Amino acid sequence: MTNASIRPRANRRRRIAIVSSIAAALGLIFPIATSSYYAWRSAREAQELRLELVASKVAERARIALVQANAALEGLAASDDTPCSAEHIALMRRFTLNTLSVEEIGYMDGSQVRCTTWADSYFDEPARGADFVLNGDVQAFVGMHSHIPGSAPMLGLRKNHYLVLVNAERFTDITVPAGVQLAFLRSGSPVLSHTRDMPEDMLTQVAGGKTPIDEDGHLLRKVDFDGWSAVAIGPSESRSEIGLQLELLLPVGLLSAAIALVLVVKLSRRRLSPLAELRLALRRKEFLMHYQPIVNLTNGRLHGVEALIRWQRPDGDTVRPDLFIPLAEEHGVISDITAVVFKMVAADLRDVLRAHPQLHVSINLSAQDITDPNALKTLRAQLEAAGIKPAQVWLEVTERGCVAVGVAADSTLAQARAAGYQVAIDDFGTGYCGLQYLQKLPLDTIKIDRSFVQTVATDSVTSVVLPHIIQMSHSLQLSIVAEGVETQAQADYLQQSGVQYAQGWLFSKALPLHELKQYVERDAAMK
Structure with a gap:
């Protein structure tokens, strides 16, 4: 056998060895990489589901509260009682007690509060323009306070002579998964309600319309209705959840590329809305x-x-x-x-x-x-x-x-x-x-x-x-x-x-x- 005939065989074996090595490497790396990616993706989508459901609940609570407040304004407007009479104050108290979202109702003459649900004396409310207008004729004021000492900042809704105060903190006062923060706001206005331990920088981003996603390791899900936004923010994914997914997928992925492909199909089925x-x-x-x-x-x-x-x-x-x-x-x-x-x-x-x-x-x-x-x-x-x-x-x-x-x-x-x-x-x-x-x-x-x-x-x-x-x-x-x-x-x-x-x-x-x-x-x- 001549050196000329030996050389092509050696080259062919070399090529086969190289291709086989590459195929073996891909067969090893691809299932591991695929398994790792889908473990991360599954954990992320699970978090997206949790955030979307929590934001939806905040939006629903807020929507009902605003409907209640508007109904109270409509009901009071139909009253023919003498303003701030005993009967009139009793009527305002009934609306307050029967409407969970309303903390206090006041009767106003210009900027002067003539009486409220809980007070029947005259006092002046600092003159200020409405932060925004709802339904064409309801003025909204952010950061108002009830005349009960120590009350939290509230959302004031005024129509004609009546002002109702809604405790917006109740919108986000719900049980949430660990690490999840909530906020509720009106487009172009300050944040009305948020979870107490929400970091100041995150609150500033949400108020400015920014979405702190990925860059600081967070996911944001927002539910909008009638110009309002309910926002849920949480860690983009849980390391423990990713680890759990890898424990299930990685050993199987190491067996062979074929088995890994089957697992990818199964994991794809989990990528659902x-x-x-x-x-x-x-x-x-x-x-x-x-x-x-x-x-x-x-x-x-x-x-x-x-x-x-x-x-x-x-x-x-x-x-x-x-x-x-x-x-x-x-x-x-x-x-x-x-x-x-x-x-x-x-x-x-x-x-x-x-x-x-x-x-x-x-x-x-x-x-x-x-x-x-x-x-x-x-x-x-x-x-x-x-x-x-x-x-x-x-x-x-x-x-x-x-x-x-x-x-x-x-x-x-x-x-x-x-x-x-x-x-x-x-x-x-x-x-x-x-x-x-x-x-x-x-x-x-x-x-x-x-x-x-x-x-x-x-x-x-x-x-x-x-x-x-x-x-x-x-x-x-x-x-x-x-x-x-x-x-x-x-x-x-x-x-x-x-x-x-x-x-x-x-x-x-x-x-x-x-x-x-x-x-x-x-x-x-x-x-």
């Missing part, structure tokens, strides 16, 4: 039920339970209903979730309710459920199959839901009561329906929102609202359930005030089914 994730969770049946006991305040015995849905994601994280329910309502998926709740409640509680006919289960209905003619039919079919009596089921609807659907609420709730269900209005006091509207609804029970229960034995201005709600419920001959009871002092006050039932951590947290059955057995043994 929040709505797509929710719909996928419905198909995968990722939901489960917890049940919070409702007790009789007179004897401490179990009276019933409230069914609460939970979203248990495959990675073990639990998504709270106050985050995914608004998303489901916005995109018309709520009826599918309600059907899941009906089915799971009937399957879970059939033995418990049949063995203890004195107990009931409360099920929450959304505004869309109230207008859905199939909702009651679906519920009836599930209950009949499980042998559960309609009298053992309470249907809970919110004030906001009833007002949103109007006449449909009256009709559906009347049908529900005719079928034997009890009807309760949930989170009472947080919406904007007054006594006159409440009298029209076919109700059996009022559930007082936990925010009012928390004011028991405090100096909070809103602590005067709770007795008013209880008195109103008694006048309508409705039973009362107090939510969020956490101390014995709260329970004692509620019982002495004539509240029959309560739920909250003082008695029990929301329980999974097996723990609920143990609770029921312990309660039954008390006979």
Whole structure:
């Protein structure tokens, strides 16, 4: 064999060796790089989902509060009482107490405040121009203060002679994931409300319309409505979450490029919008039920339970209903979730309710459920199959839901009561329906929102609202359930005030089914 024939073979082997080395390197590097990238991307999109849902909740709270404030202005404008007379001040107080978002109402003559909800003396308000105008004729003033000493800066809304003060801090006073900051503002105006520990530089960026994304390691999600903006800012991604993703992907990626490609496909499926994730969770049946006991305040015995849905994601994280329910309502998926709740409640509680006919289960209905003619039919079919009596089921609807659907609420709730269900209005006091509207609804029970229960034995201005709600419920001959009871002092006050039932951590947290059955057995043994 000549040197000429050996040289091409050597070159060919060299080329094969080089190509093989490159292919081997790519086969090793590509799965690792791909796995690392998708781990980062998945963690980032999970954070984007959390921020978008939190910002949506702030926007919804603010929208409702502004609607309430505008309704108060319209209602006061229709009054023919003599300004600042005893009857006039009493009217302003009623609007203040019946409207959760309003802290104080004042009657003004030019720049002079003639009287307010809490004061009947004359004093001058420093002259200033409106920061912006809403609805064409409502002047808005940022940074105003109530005439109650120590009050926080508020948003003032003035129309003609009336000025209402709205506590904007409530817009961002919600539970958020660690490291997440919230802000609420009007375009071109100062920030109205923000979380207390929000850094000054971040606050300045948001007020200036900047978006602190990536450059300082943060993500921003903003929800706009009618010129307002709700902003949620958080770390762009969690290192611990990225590490968890890498622990799952990296070992598999090292095996071969083919396996890595399969994993990429699976990870791509996880790159979904929040709505797509929710719909996928419905198909995968990722939901489960917890049940919070409702007790009789007179004897401490179990009276019933409230069914609460939970979203248990495959990675073990639990998504709270106050985050995914608004998303489901916005995109018309709520009826599918309600059907899941009906089915799971009937399957879970059939033995418990049949063995203890004195107990009931409360099920929450959304505004869309109230207008859905199939909702009651679906519920009836599930209950009949499980042998559960309609009298053992309470249907809970919110004030906001009833007002949103109007006449449909009256009709559906009347049908529900005719079928034997009890009807309760949930989170009472947080919406904007007054006594006159409440009298029209076919109700059996009022559930007082936990925010009012928390004011028991405090100096909070809103602590005067709770007795008013209880008195109103008694006048309508409705039973009362107090939510969020956490101390014995709260329970004692509620019982002495004539509240029959309560739920909250003082008695029990929301329980999974097996723990609920143990609770029921312990309660039954008390006979």
